[in-house]
Every structure is written in C-alpha cells, then in structure tokens.
Amino acid sequence: MEKYYYIYIMTNKNNKVLYTGVTSDLKRRVYEHKEKLIEGFTKRYNITKLIYYEIYRDAEKAILREKQIKGGSRAKKEMLVNGFNPEWRDLYTEL
Numbered sequence: 001m002e003k004y005y006y007i008y009i010m011t012n013k014n015n016k017v018l019y020t021g022v023t024s025d026l027k028r029r030v031y032e033h034k035e036k037l038i039e040g041f042t043k044r045y046n047i048t049k050l051i052y053y054e055i056y057r058d059a060e061k062a063i064l065r066e067k068q069i070k071g072g073s074r075a076k077k078e079m080l081v082n083g084f085n086p087e088w089r090d091l092y093t094e095l
Contacts, residue, residue: 005062007069009052009081010042015088017045018077022066026053027095034092049090052081 006026010019010033019042023029030050036043056062069077081088 002057005056005059007054007056007062007066008050009069009077010047011049011051011088012046013049015049015051017047018074019045019047020066020069020077022062024059026050027092030092030095049088050092050095051088051090052084053091 003024005022005024006029007020007022008026008030010021010030011017019033021029032038033042034048041047054062054065056065069080085091
C-alpha cells in the first residue's frame, strides 16, 4: 500500500487566520482540528475549515513544501487557495 503525505491550509469561519500543516492522514488530522483534540494554535484560534491541500508521495518533499508555504506571505497563501478553492469552502466533506 502506497503512503501519501499532505500539505494543507486551514482557516477559521471568517477566513482571518491561516494555518499550514503536513500530515500522512489528512482526514484524521482535519478531524482532530475540527474537534479541537489538539492543544495549540488551531484550537486557540478556532481553525476548523480545510481550504487547500497538496498530495505527495515523498515525506521529505512534503515537509520542504510545507516550510516553503509557511515562509511565504499571506498574499501568496491566498493566491494558492484562490487557485484551488476560489470560494474558500470547507473541503473536509470531499476527502
């Protein structure tokens, strides 16, 4: 069975705060954020909406991409989301 790695961006209901992460199980990880099962940034800022993701077969490439996205400006992150999900709808139900 092939393993995949996901870079993802989530936001809060008002699309004011962006969070970028990496995981090997996107559905589980987004569920954890939505249910506030993990202490930290996403729980504190009520980040529950999956708005962007990329899929990789190589963990190293995924981690490098996550760092690249995190290091970019908010404008660059918004451009990524707008190209992938212009309505900024929650993509969790489509996983």
